[in-house]
Amino acid sequence: MSTHAPARPSYAAVLRVPHARRAFASALTARLSYGTVSLALLLSVTRATGSYAVSGAVMSLFGATTVFLMPFRAALIDRHGPRRALLPMAALYGTLLCVLAALTWRPGAPAALIAMAAALAGACAPPLGPTMRALWAELAPEPGMLARAYSLDGVAEELLYVSGPALVGALLGFAPPASGILLSAVLIVAGTCVFVRSPGLPGPRHVSRGKRRGVVHGLLIPVAVATGAGLALSAVDLLAMAFATQHSYDTGLVPWVLGALSAGSAVGGLANGAVRWRAPARVRLCWFAAGLGLAIATGALAPGLWTLTAVMACAGAFIAPLLTTAYLLADESAAPGARTQAGAWVNTGVNAGSSTGVLLTGLLIGRVPLGVCFVLAGGVALISAVGPSAVATHRATDAPAAL
Incomplete structure (x- = not known):
């Protein structure tokens, strides 16, 4: 055999x-x-x-x-x-x-x-x-x-x-x-x-109230990590513009920084799908969020725009793997009749974080040194990797043993 x-x-x-x-x-x-x-x-x-x-x-x-x-x-x-x-x-x-x-x-x-x-x-x-x-x-x-x-x-x-x-x-x-x-x-x-005319589309399914509660608890980690990632990534858009202005670069070069972020995400997503992972999805999700946070925080050390572009390409390599793993973990947590809703909560987390990140970053730029802004943006992704996992572990530890 x-x-x-x-x-x-x-x-x-x-x-x-x-x-x-x-x-x-x-x-x-x-x-x-x-x-x-x-x-x-x-x-x-x-x-x-x-x-x-x-x-x-x-x-x-x-x-x-x-x-x-x-x-x-x-x-x-x-x-x-x-x-x-x-x-x-x-x-x-x-x-x-x-x-x-x-x-x-x-x-x-x-x-x-x-x-x-x-x-x-x-x-x-x-x-x-x-x-x-x-x-x-x-x-x-x-x-x-x-x-x-x-x-x-x-x-x-x-x-x-x-x-x-x-x-x-x-x-x-x-x-x-x-x-x-x-x-x-x-x-x-x-x-x-x-x-909607494609064969294979699932039909309607009923999900009991008890299963819905389980889905909500199981979504805590993927939604929280997705929200932190959305917040950190939306901050990068404004921070790249502020970096170019502060270092007297043409702001027309900023799309290259954001393009590097997208290119890195595409490469990272394809590589993530090609790897046969042994670690469970929850662990991988935390790794990817931590990698994203550290890479964005490293932007504080970039001496010039092209160095920042390279750093953002590295940060982008964690984006698609993070989101893909968040969707996988949400799917694992969902009852068969609640898969669409589970994935939608992850989407909502990313977009809600993005909206909040733009607002907060706009308030910070000009009041806080730019390097500190990069560290704070990366720190949000790091906290999202650690915080929900600690809460979930604490709940599992406090749960009564089955008789």
Whole structure:
């Protein structure tokens, strides 16, 4: 009998899983909408109202309803199934995006009406990322295959958020900014229509109240670590800009720093999926969060922008592995009928941390030395790696022994 462990499944093997390619391609088409809509909405609202304050408020409302209501929309998908729940969400979301495009096509639209449409659109945004990850768990339940599938999904999502703004930029060469909102509506509706017809989509499942409580407790670590990572990464965006200004670099070079962060994430995500890990997901998650925090804190020692770029590339190598592992741990904690909601809570943690990080970093820059800001941002990721694990261990120790 052979004692060798089975080979790690390849990314090609993941895409050869029955029904995977059609579902994944259509989900990515729909999710590209989220890569295009933010920049398109920001530019079109600014053009329509002539006010950065109004566009900032509209973006905040859109982001808040999109992020904080995501777990509740995901719960509807778990309860009613993707086929019955996703299509109405996508139709409402696409319709409201068309309303936003019509309102912002020319200057002069009432700001309150734009803000209301944006808030309603965000409230209807279909959680396609969590739904696709829940589908991966159905299509490829074997742990090695699922880890590889999540890594592929994470890297693809990273590329969507890089290519989406570039696509909007190309569109602006011959059309007004509001056309980017229309493009986002077309992508989400068309992609979702194909996705919900994919074979293999799970149906509705009931989850008992007791199992829901278990899911909430099991999500403590992945959501807390994802929130800390989101906070730290959003700080990097502003810190890179402040670093360039303080060291008299052209701020046009800052995208290279952020691009290095994304490139590092893509490489790290692919490498993470290729490694056959022996440590459990909870331990790996803490390692990745600690690595991210230490790398960001090292930015305090960078003597110049290109050194900072290299440091951020190293930091990026931990991002996709961290998020992939957080999703895996959330999936392990979830009852079969609550997988979409579990993944949505991790998404919410990342985005909530990101919103908070931008606010706090903006308040700190100029009041605290820049090196200290880098250390604080990295420290948040480190605390998120240690704190929840200590709490979970304490609860496990205090729990009564089974009789």
